[in-house]
Amino acid sequence: KQEVTQIPAALSVPEGENLVLNCSFTDSAIYNLQWFRQDPGKGLTSLLLIQSSQREQTSGRLNASLDKSSGRSTLYIAASQPGDSATYLCAVIGNYGQNFVFGPGTRLSVLP
Amino acid sequence: DTGVSQDPRHKITKRGQNVTFRCDPISEHNRLYWYRQTLGQGPEFLTYFQNEAQLEKSRLLSDRFSAERPKGSFSTLEIQRTEQGDSAMYLCASSLNSPNTIYFGEGSWLTVV
Numbered sequence: 645k646q647e648v649t650q651i652p653a654a655l656s657v658p659e660g661e662n663l664v665l666n667c668s669f670t671d672s673a674i675y676n677l678q679w680f681r682q683d684p685g686k687g688l689t690s691l692l693l694i695q696s697s698q699r700e701q702t703s704g705r706l707n708a709s710l711d712k713s714s715g716r717s718t719l720y721i722a723a724s725q726p727g728d729s730a731t732y733l734c735a736v737i738g739n740y741g742q743n744f745v746f747g748p749g750t751r752l753s754v755l756p
Numbered sequence: 757d758t759g760v761s762q763d764p765r766h767k768i769t770k771r772g773q774n775v776t777f778r779c780d781p782i783s784e785h786n787r788l789y790w791y792r793q794t795l796g797q798g799p800e801f802l803t804y805f806q807n808e809a810q811l812e813k814s815r816l817l818s819d820r821f822s823a824e825r826p827k828g829s830f831s832t833l834e835i836q837r838t839e840q841g842d843s844a845m846y847l848c849a850s851s852l853n854s855p856n857t858i859y860f861g862e863g864s865w866l867t868v869v
Contacts, residue, residue, distance in 0.1 A: 648798070678857065678858070680860075685863075685865075686862055686863070687760075687847060687860040687861050687862040687863045688799070688847070688849075688860040689860070690857050690858065690859065690860075693856070693857050733798050733799075735798070735799075742804060742811060742812050743789060743801040743804055743812065743814075744789075744801070744858065745801070746791075746798030746799045746800075747798050748796070748797055748798045749797075749798055
């Protein structure tokens with residue numbers, strides 16, 4: 645059974661800092677991995693999708709990497725802004741699975 | 757593209773009552789998912805549809821829960837004889853084929869008192 649963990653559970657940084665969020669999964673037989681953002685009381689917004697054959701994806705100030713063999717992904721946020729404050733979740737889907745398995749998320753606070 | 761819409765956004769009900777949530781996916785998306793999320797946790801998979809066929813159900817989906825997607829368009833999730841443990845946010849998502857990017861709605865909050 646696939647299990648996804650995220651470290652740290654919460655993070656508070658001053659504005660302008662670069663930061664890294666971590667995601668680990670137990671079964672490396674994944675098809676792809678997605679990073680999502682969730683604002684309080686809201687649904688999830690997809691940020692980046694990495695196919696299993698890819699090593700990284702970039703969108704603006706966000707860069708996500710994937711090391712499938714070690715069961716890890718990182719989300720790098722450059723030059724953080726207060727508007728980046730949210731919960732960030734990663735999710736994986738297996739080669740034979742039909743649904744995404746989510747981690748518990750990292751709650752990020754960027755202080756002005 | 758109007759996004760995934762869910763209704764109602766909030767529902768307060770007494771224990772033992774039945775509730776129904778509706779989800780309208782992005783048009784032309786053939787896959788539709790239901791997830792449940794409690795505070796401080798990631799979403800947990802409940803069930804998904806490929807067009808009108810319900811292809812997978814989680815063990816979380818007890819016999820009090822039923823989901824339908826008639827004609828492969830909108831979907832409903834009904835919870836019968838609600839219990840306090842059913843209090844959560846119910847999220848709907850859709851995708852074009854799988855496993856591609858999935859798009860979530862804003863969720864339906866359920867509070868059972």
